[in-house]
Amino acid sequence: xxxxxxxxxxxxxxxxxAYIGNIxxxxxxxxxxxxxxxxxxxxxxxxGRAFALSEGIVDDRAYSDYKxxxxxxxxxxxxxxxxxxxxxxxxxxxxAKALIEAGFDVICEKPMTATLEDAVTLEKQVRESGxxxxxxxxYSGYPMVHEARVRxxxxxxxxxxxxxxxYPLEWMATGIENKGNAQAAWRTDPQKNGRGGSIGDIxxxxxxxxxFVTGLKLESLTADLxxxxxxxxxxxxxxxMMRYEGGARGLLWSSxxxxxxxxxxxxxxxxxxxxxxxxxxxxxxxxxxPLDGHTQIIKRGAEGLCEAAQVRTRTxxxxxxxxxxxxxxxxxxxxxxxxxxKQDRSPQAIAQHIPTAYDGLKGVAFVEAVVDSSEAxxxxxxxPVAV
Ligand code: NAI
Numbered sequence: 163x164x165x166x167x168x169x170x171x172x173x174x175x176x177x178x179x180a181y182i183g184n185i186x187x188x189x190x191x192x193x194x195x196x197x198x199x200x201x202x203x204x205x206x207x208x209x210g211r212a213f214a215l216s217e218g219i220v221d222d223r224a225y226s227d228y229k230x231x232x233x234x235x236x237x238x239x240x241x242x243x244x245x246x247x248x249x250x251x252x253x254x255x256x257x258a259k260a261l262i263e264a265g266f267d268v269i270c271e272k273p274m275t276a277t278l279e280d281a282v283t284l285e286k287q288v289r290e291s292g293x294x295x296x297x298x299x300x301y302s303g304y305p306m307v308h309e310a311r312v313r314x315x316x317x318x319x320x321x322x323x324x325x326x327x328x329y330p331l332e333w334m335a336t337g338i339e340n341k342g343n344a345q346a347a348w349r350t351d352p353q354k355n356g357r358g359g360s361i362g363d364i365x366x367x368x369x370x371x372x373x374f375v376t377g378l379k380l381e382s383l384t385a386d387l388x389x390x391x392x393x394x395x396x397x398x399x400x401x402x403m404m405r406y407e408g409g410a411r412g413l414l415w416s417s418x419x420x421x422x423x424x425x426x427x428x429x430x431x432x433x434x435x436x437x438x439x440x441x442x443x444x445x446x447x448x449x450x451x452p453l454d455g456h457t458q459i460i461k462r463g464a465e466g467l468c469e470a471a472q473v474r475t476r477t478x479x480x481x482x483x484x485x486x487x488x489x490x491x492x493x494x495x496x497x498x499x500x501x502x503x504k505q506d507r508s509p510q511a512i513a514q515h516i517p518t519a520y521d522g523l524k525g526v527a528f529v530e531a532v533v534d535s536s537e538a539x540x541x542x543x544x545x546p547v548a549v
Contacts, residue, residue, distance in 0.1 A: 166501045171196040172235060172242035172266075174228045174257055175249030177203030177213040181345055182271060183248040186298075187217075189489035190246075195497035199223055200242050202231045205249075228257050232264045243500060244269055244294070250348040251356050255280035258295065262287055267294040267500055269493075273366050273529060274522025276356035281526035288519040294503055296496040297522035299370040301427060303488035303495075305462050306448040308470035308515065310431070310438045311375045318450070319433030322376050325404075325412040326430045329368040330420030331360075334398055337391050350394050358529035359396030361387065364427075365416035365532065366525040370517065371429055372414065373524070375440075378406035380528065387536040390419050402532055446482050473511045492516065 171190055176183015183203065190196035200223035204210030207226030214224030225231040228245075235241040244267035247257050255275040261268050262284075274297050275281040288295045301307055314322065339346035348354040349363055356362045373380065383404045387397035398419045404412030420426070427442035436452040446462040462471070463479035474491040477483055491512065498513035535541065 166195070166497070168195060168197045169243040169497050169500060170199045170240065172200040172223075172231055172245040173198060174202050174231065174245060174247050175204070175253070176201075176246070177210055179344070180204075180248065183246075185486065185489055186246050186248055186269075186493075188486055189493045192486065192490035193494040193497075195494050199240075200225065200231060200235060202226065202228045228260065232260055232266070235266070236264050241266075243267060244496070247271055250354050251362070252276040252354045255284055258284055259287060262291050262293045262295070265293070269296045269298065269496055270519075270522065271298055272370075272522065273356060273358075273362050273526050274519065275526055276354070278526050278530040281523045285519045285523040292503075294496070294500050295519040295522070296492065296499070297517045297519065297525070298489070298492055299367060299374070299517040299521060299525070300485070300489055300492065301367055301371045301442065302374050302515070302517055303474065303491035304440075304442075304445050305467070305471040305474040305483070305491075306440055306445060306460070307371065307375060308474060309448055309460065309462075309467050310429075310440055311377070311515070312468040312470055313438060313450070314376055314431060314433070319431065319436035319438055319452075321408075321434045322378060322406075322410045322431055323434065324410060324432045325372040325376050325378065325406075326428075326432075327368040327372040327412070328415040328426065328428050329364040330415065330417040330423035330426040331364060332419065332421045332423050334391065334418035335421050337393060339394070350396055352395055355396060356526075356529065357396070357533045358400075359387075359389070359394070360398050360416040360418045361385075361400040361402070361532045362396075362529045363416075363418070365400050365402070365414060366529055368414050368416055368427065368429075369528045370521060370525055371427070372412055372431075374515075374517075375429060375438075376406075376410070376431055378408070378410050378412070380412075381405045381407045383528075383531055383535060384541065385532040385535040386541075387533065397533075397536075400532060400536075402535075445484055445488070446479070469511050470515060 202225040246269040339350040385402040399417040402414040439449040451457040495516040502509035
């Protein structure tokens, strides 16, 4: 990528003790594309300001809340170029809406909003405003995920028949939301999380990954949600059957209660003459099984990989890259997309195939459809005769 000035980043949420904010900060720094210069990092204004100062942010850019951030930054010559939203789901919409109205670009966590209505309104606002909004569908930052996408688009496994995707986690296998776990507390509150529990939190990643790699467009779905932890208000396990346009089928499982799975995201795509498999815990490898039985492990960094994989690779094969690098690929892609937009030119490869507001909308629409399907009274459950 040619030299560009560093973009100025602001952040809302992601303060002391928060999970994803620190990942964003590390990702933004990795390729020197961003400087974190402003923030409203916490729902508690004083804690947020103290955290900003501890991050080296100057006093007058350590804001008490996002409204103060917008007011303060709007009048500065060196105002932030974009603001990352790292707060619980229900706050994404009002914060993103206000930022776009004030003329800022946005990097928004998934799910883009907590309701479909907000997602539809926000995506329209983004289109009409011309602002850039990137949505952090993390797994589309991995080089070998791009390699799989390009190979499928080039017909390497033939017409896709099925996409099997699963995203099991174990951390919510007991009622930790009632024992002081802040992350679990808002994730199990429908007002703060939205209607989809595991499906909104991680199923949305799995749905995006399967669609991104296969290029398939979802036609319809049927779903079965379950809540295994007593007293929990939202699903903690979801099974979804999908029909894609053109006849391909999909099967998606998301779970927050699957003991033994730290972060078990797995995608397997089966075509007419081969399959490709990618497992998030071994992200440097892609498994290709062609019809002739000569299964091959394709390694990140190897010669001959597609340009989209190469531009997302920093180290040679054998020196593993992972989650932070994938997240950094998104951040560097977002930076390049913003530069290209400012300079009215086409974006370079790192900013192509990056997740934006339309992906955010599709993700929320998927979650809504899953919950609607599971709640539908006429869902066809048939008991076999021999039972
Ligand atoms: P968290 O509970 O660890 O952190 C939330 C932070 O937001 C806290 O610092 C809290 O004080 C702050 N906050 C809440 N309301 C605020 C407001 N109105 N203004 C300013 N700050 C506010 O949550 P976590 O796990 O970091 O999740 C945050 C978001 O990131 C969620 O939307 C979640 O779905 C998403 N996420 C995405 C991941 C990915 O792979 N892309 C992984 C984990 C979370």
